[in-house]
Amino acid sequence: MSRSSAPEHTPIQTNRWSLAGSTALVTGGSKGIGYAIVEELARLGSAVHTCARSQADLEKCLQQLRDSKLNVTGSVCDVSSPSEREKLMATVKSQFDGKLNILVNNAGTAVYKPAVEQTMEDFKLLISTNLESAFHLSQLAYPLLKACGGGSIVFITSISGLIAQDNLSVYASTKGAMNQLTRNLACEWARDNIRTNSVAPGYIKTPLTELLLEDEEFVARENHRVPLGRWGEPEDVAGVVAFLCLPPSCYVNGQKWHALSYPLSSISTGSLLSENRSMSSVQEHAPIDTNRWSLAGTTALVTGGSKGIGYAIVEELARLGSAVHTCARSEADLEKCLQKWRDSKLKVTGSVCDVSSPSEREKLMATVKSQFDGKLNILVNNAGTVVCKPTVDQTLEDFKLVISTNLESAFHLSQLAYPLLRACGGGSIVFITSISGFIGQDYLSVYGSSKGAINQLTRNLACEWAKDNIRTNSVAPGFIKTPLVDFLVQDEEFVARENHRVPLGRLGEPEDVAGVVAFLCLPPSCYVNGQVIVVDGGRIANGNH
Numbered sequence: 001m002s003r004s005s006a007p008e009h010t011p012i013q014t015n016r017w018s019l020a021g022s023t024a025l026v027t028g029g030s031k032g033i034g035y036a037i038v039e040e041l042a043r044l045g046s047a048v049h050t051c052a053r054s055q056a057d058l059e060k061c062l063q064q065l066r067d068s069k070l071n072v073t074g075s076v077c078d079v080s081s082p083s084e085r086e087k088l089m090a091t092v093k094s095q096f097d098g099k100l101n102i103l104v105n106n107a108g109t110a111v112y113k114p115a116v117e118q119t120m121e122d123f124k125l126l127i128s129t130n131l132e133s134a135f136h137l138s139q140l141a142y143p144l145l146k147a148c149g150g151g152s153i154v155f156i157t158s159i160s161g162l163i164a165q166d167n168l169s170v171y172a173s174t175k176g177a178m179n180q181l182t183r184n185l186a187c188e189w190a191r192d193n194i195r196t197n198s199v200a201p202g203y204i205k206t207p208l209t210e211l212l213l214e215d216e217e218f219v220a221r222e223n224h225r226v227p228l229g230r231w232g233e234p235e236d237v238a239g240v241v242a243f244l245c246l247p248p249s250c251y252v253n254g255q256k257w258h259a260l261s262y263p264l265s266s267i268s269t270g271s272l273l274s275e276n277r278s279m280s281s282v283q284e285h286a287p288i289d290t291n292r293w294s295l296a297g298t299t300a301l302v303t304g305g306s307k308g309i310g311y312a313i314v315e316e317l318a319r320l321g322s323a324v325h326t327c328a329r330s331e332a333d334l335e336k337c338l339q340k341w342r343d344s345k346l347k348v349t350g351s352v353c354d355v356s357s358p359s360e361r362e363k364l365m366a367t368v369k370s371q372f373d374g375k376l377n378i379l380v381n382n383a384g385t386v387v388c389k390p391t392v393d394q395t396l397e398d399f400k401l402v403i404s405t406n407l408e409s410a411f412h413l414s415q416l417a418y419p420l421l422r423a424c425g426g427g428s429i430v431f432i433t434s435i436s437g438f439i440g441q442d443y444l445s446v447y448g449s450s451k452g453a454i455n456q457l458t459r460n461l462a463c464e465w466a467k468d469n470i471r472t473n474s475v476a477p478g479f480i481k482t483p484l485v486d487f488l489v490q491d492e493e494f495v496a497r498e499n500h501r502v503p504l505g506r507l508g509e510p511e512d513v514a515g516v517v518a519f520l521c522l523p524p525s526c527y528v529n530g531q532v533i534v535v536d537g538g539r540i541a542n543g544n545h
């Protein structure tokens with residue numbers, strides 16, 4: 001572990017939570033999730049074009065959005081038709097002067113039937129509407145995204161692409177295909193600075209699922225399955241999509257975000273419909289809350305905030321309005337940081353604490369409790385250490401140091417924070433894990449194990465504490481330029497090899513991680529629970545190295 005003194009930090013840009021000046025195409029924006037995405041992007045400053053098949057529904061939506069002074073246009077298009085897709089992209093091209101920053105492939109349909117009853121027509125409809133349209137529109141958008149110097153593609157897939165659900169075999173296959181397409185485009189187009197990710201919602205209340213919502217038994221069973229105890233709302237998905245288009249997500253590539261935590265087993269949809277998707281006309285939409293991209297009035301504890309990723313997280317949360325307490329072992333480093341934050345008028349305090357010590361963790365939480373009147377909204381377990389040695393050379397002391405600093409501290413601090421989070425009526429816990437918790441890396445067996453353990457702990461706490469409205473997620477960075485990995489960053493050969501492995505062609509910066517952590521604490525992430533979000537520029541999605 002590096003004990004170098006606090007490095008100079010570039011201050012985090014304040015306008016990075018805005019889409020002002022960008023252009024976006026969102027398919028299927030007249031209802032449900034698509035409507036919410038259009039509204040969310042437009043509220044963040046994007047000029048948005050959308051499409052739907054029904055002119056009447058589309059017109060009604062455009063009027064609602066124009067009444068809210070949002071910059072949204074639309075045209076009729078059936079995305080299952082190749083020629084209509086071409087026409088749509090020609091409209092977008094001329095409207096946005098050949099430049100598109102964001103493509104959201106949202107339009108989709110479902111046919112609920114047992115596999116043996118699905119006809120070739122059903123199959124073709126689902127493939128052309130869900131998969132072929134997403135593939136072809138991405139191809140057509142490619143030159144427009146390139147013309148901006150890069151951009152963001154988001155596919156709306158589904159948890160059906162990950163788990164078995166009765167009566168959804170073809171629908172699920174289209175979503176599984178899109179999940180894989182995400183990884184392929186993420187690697188192939190990263191060189192053009194085009195990031196590709198997908199968002200996989202659970203059950204969301206939209207016209208697509210309204211017939212399911214009429215089945216009280218089904219709804220009750222689902223509410224019981226979902227740790228947060230409710231169905232999702234369209235804006236729960238829209239917030240995640242918007243985040244994937246915002247600058248703070250710039251190192252997230254090739255990932256699949258779930259808009260809920262789910263056991264990976266089969267789910268029976270019971271006595272389901274045998275009709276095509278519901279075609280109900282557009283419903284009234286509650287406007288999206290404009291303050292939801294702020295942490296004003298919240299309190300946070302971030303461990304290990306004097307350097308690297310922790311420093312950037314403290315600054316990001318504080319810039320979004322949170323009052324933050326942080327800790328580190330070196331008092332000198334901590335004081336230097338606190339002075340900088342005071343100079344920037346950020347509300348940050350700190351105290352010395354070695355998180356590997358149980359008694360020091362208790363003292364830290366007592367300080368936090370008294371400072372924030374017993375209430376804590378956010379806990380970020382960031383402090384961590386690494387011992388990089390061949391497995392046979394790792395001593396029991398190395399093992400104890402890594403486990404107590406990384407895993408035991410995260411577990412114990414979460415326990416200690418629990419009453420303070422509950423006292424707020426809920427909150428957000430974020431663990432900083434690592435891609436080392438997913439993949440084998442030389443000399444990192446103990447470190448990797450500590451991170452793998454936290455990835456699993458994430459899922460357990462997410463399920464156990466959701467009843468208290470406490471969400472738990474992890475962020476798993478790739479290589480990020482911090483003092484922890486200074487010895488590697490100095491190694492030119494290593495950096496060249498890594499840059500080749502990472503589709504985005506660079507190592508990460510601390511603020512690339514901080515933005516994702518902050519998002520997981522913001523209201524738009526309120527239906528993301530039990531997830532491990534990889535922030536690695538697409539490194540572990542890349543099979544080409």
Ligand SMILES: NC(=O)c1ccc[n+]([C@@H]2O[C@H](COP(=O)([O-])OP(=O)(O)OC[C@H]3O[C@@H](n4cnc5c(N)ncnc54)[C@H](OP(=O)(O)O)[C@@H]3O)[C@@H](O)[C@H]2O)c1
Pocket residue numbers: 002003303304305306307308309310327328329330331333353354355356382383384385405432433434435476477478479480481482483484485
């Ligand atoms: N950098 C990467 O490539 C990378 C990749 C994946 C995951 N991560 C994870 O990200 C987290 C932060 O890493 P980083 O790269 O930002 O590390 P870093 O640059 O070394 O900073 C670590 C911070 O944590 C503090 N800290 C370390 N041990 C502590 C302890 N026992 N008690 C209290 N504070 C402690 C340090 O201050 P003091 O030294 O003064 O205590 C410092 O503020 C870690 O969990 C790490 O495993 C990093």
